[in-house]
Amino acid sequence: MTDLTSMTIAEAKAGLANKSFTSLELTDAHLAAIEAARSLNAFILETPDHARAMARAIDARIAKGEGGPLAGIPLGIKDLFATKDVRTTACSKILGNFVPPYESTVTSQLWRDGAVMLGKLNNDEFAMGSSNETSRFGPVVNPWRREGSNTSLVPGGSSGGSASAVAAQLCMGATATDTGGSIRQPAAFTATVGVKPTYGRCSRWGIVAFASSLDQAGPIARTVRDSAILMRSMAGHDPKDTTSVDRAVPDYEAAIGKSVKGMKIGIPKEYRLDGMPAEIEKLWSEGAAWLKAAGAELVEVSLPHTKYALPAYYIVAPAEASSNLARYDGVRYGLRVPGRSIGELYENTRAEGFGDEVRRRVMIGTYVLSAGYYDAYYLRAQKVRTLIKKDFEDCFAKGVNAILTPATPSAAFGVGEKGADPVEMYLNDIFTVTVNMAGLPGIAVPAGKDAQGLPLGLQLIGRPFDEETLFSLGEVVEQAAGRFTPPRWW
Template identity: 90%
Template sequence: MTDLTSLTIAEAREGLASKSFTARELTDAHLAAIEAARVLNAYVLETPDRAREMAMAADVKIARGDGGPLAGIPLGIKDLFATRDIRTTACSKILGNFIPPYESTVTSQLWRDGAVLLGKLNNDEFAMGSSNETSCFGPVTNPWRREGSNTTLVPGGSSGGSASAVAALLCMGATATDTGGSIRQPAAFTATVGIKPTYGRCSRWGIVAFASSLDQAGPIARTTRDAAILMRSMAGHDPKDTTSVDIAVPDYEAAIGKSVKSMKIGIPREYRLDGMPAEIEKLWSEGAQWLKAAGAELVEVSLPHTKYALPAYYIVAPAEASSNLARYDGVRYGLRDPGKNIIEMYENTRADGFGDEVRRRVLIGTYVLSAGYYDAYYLRAQKVRTLIKKDFEDCFAKGVNAILTPATPSAAFGIGEKGGADPVEMYLNDIFTVTVNMAGLPGIAVPAGKDTQGLPLGLQLIGRPFDEETLFSLGEVIEQAAGRFTAPKWW
């Protein structure tokens, strides 16, 4: 029998239905893999007892013939999603051992459909980071290594634990969140598939907030089909989230394998950056040719305000973070550092509880929202955001179905290599991804090749609002042309 951890969700679903193995056996195989891979630090909390209990319940339902679409499928959950009676920390010291008495909408829908919880996955503290080095539980290690090197690499961030666990076969899929690229960049760094849905497609209720107008939940999986299967369970209207959109959730899996003939694919000239590595340029060109060979039409498009996206994003996101993180004050839950009065208690708690990157962003956000600076920074950034959104609208109005770009400006880098002296160096990793969040659009990252050192590289497809189906169809074309990539096991 094939090693159960190497199956895709689609394959596992068939195996469970045909009684080739049980959900309990599938879960036990993943629990053993997690135990053997703790060096990767992908999980911050393992839940073996809960996993076995859920797997056995799935087996009973499968035997009765009423298993849900994810019955018995073992998943990892990013530690930003509230899980009832299971510790949820956002990988921050300030939340301490917070155990929520409620379940996030997205995870409750996964459990409704029969999925199994393996544990909580590591992420950058409050999702603030592009490398998963800011977590209070320490950095996550990418299962990929440069050829002939033992250097430990970052898996990308903030959903680094999710991407690393999926790539290392420690779960069949994972939940993730994306505020400026936190699903797509780690997916590109680990040869996994990650989709950031349209803003409002997945409920944000029960997910620890970073920047509320930008945050969106989505899946990371091993294949485009698996991502589509997970997305169908995760998406849907939620009256508890006022930004959740009440439109029907399509069968995303049905889009896999659909013809892309006559689709117009935009190639934005502004994404050709000065000093962009030749291998990224080559991959981008190859991806375009694969889509053309499948019948799509390539057209050059212009997104003139792209160059302002990163600076505008790093005003809007910290501003919203500073507001959202004001609730962590040591009064109601989480860490409390005493002081001689309440003000000193606030100060001590927040100084001790937040890491350097979170403190940096809270300070930036508070500054740009303060009297005298609000108009100069925040208001102007919001105006730029409107222009970025209009750029995309103009493209789509000309009949463009999707836009193809690189996912990242480079392959994965070493732990500790970037951002130490200059945080902006780290922020530049988001250069191809932040526009999608600023415009509220869907974007998918698909593995497309390797660099000269054998590390995976991804391509990004950006779609029209609520047209994730087109992205899945196009993503499948790239996946079929590029082939699948698996990290060589060294741990």
């Protein structure tokens, strides 16, 4: 049964339709794979009974010819998504053993379309991190290793559990969220495909909030086609989310294989950083050559405010986080650490419940929103954000269809290697935060390996609500680069 786990979603859909195997057999194969890979720490809650019950129900629906677009496909769910009657903690101690009495909109749409839930996936606490080392459940381990080394590597963050599980073939796809690169960076580190949709494309309702104007849900999968299949089910208007956009969801899968001839691809000169590793530069050039060979036209573009994106992001995101996390006070749900007064109860609960990185960001956010500093920091960062958005609008106004950049400044690094300096960790988001600041769609696609055999990814940034173009271009890169699977050691 183990070969069932190596299939793509598209292949599994065909096998289920041909009755080559059942959803229950497919689910059991993945449950066995999860059990054998606990050393990766990708799943923090396995739900085998729940998964088998869902699979049996789907098999009955398939037998009647009523299966949906994801009928019988086993998925992993990031622990930021509320799952009804299944523990959801955002990987934070402060949420304790919180069991939501409701389902997030994105996951409810996946279940509507017939998907099966295998369990909840590890992530950085409240999605704050670039390495999946801030989780209360401990770090996730990347299934990839440097050639000839047994050093444990990070899978990226915050959606590290999602990326690790998909890369290690523990689930066929996974939900993830992206606030500053938390889908695309882990995808690049694990040779998976990660899509950050346009802001407002997927509902945020029922997802634990980090920074509300930046957060966006999206899929991580093993191929561009699989990510397109998942995106179609995850996207859509939701009246419960006021930022959700009311426009029809296209058939993203239909964009796979479409010609990219004549498309203009922007190469931003500001992304050529001082000290950029030669292998990242080479990968970027190769990606551009692949798109040119497929008929696309390459043009140099300028995004002059790129250099301000990271500092502006690390003002806006913590400010929104400090506001969103004010609700965790030890009174209504989650952890409660008693005190002699209500103020002391708040202080004790938050001091014990939040990890170091979350406390750091809450303090930064509270500082930049405080009287006397609001104009100097937060307001100025919002103005910079507007300029970053305008840079992209100016590019697209000149007929550019998409922008090609590296996804990360390096390959995956070792667990514990970058913990001492938070700023060094924040620099991992250098190529990804602009996309969130501008509310644009982005896709990370595996494109090659570094000298030590670790995967590297390329990023494509698109026009608002033009994910279809990204899927067409992403598939060109995927076809040229080939697919990578980590050698099994766990």
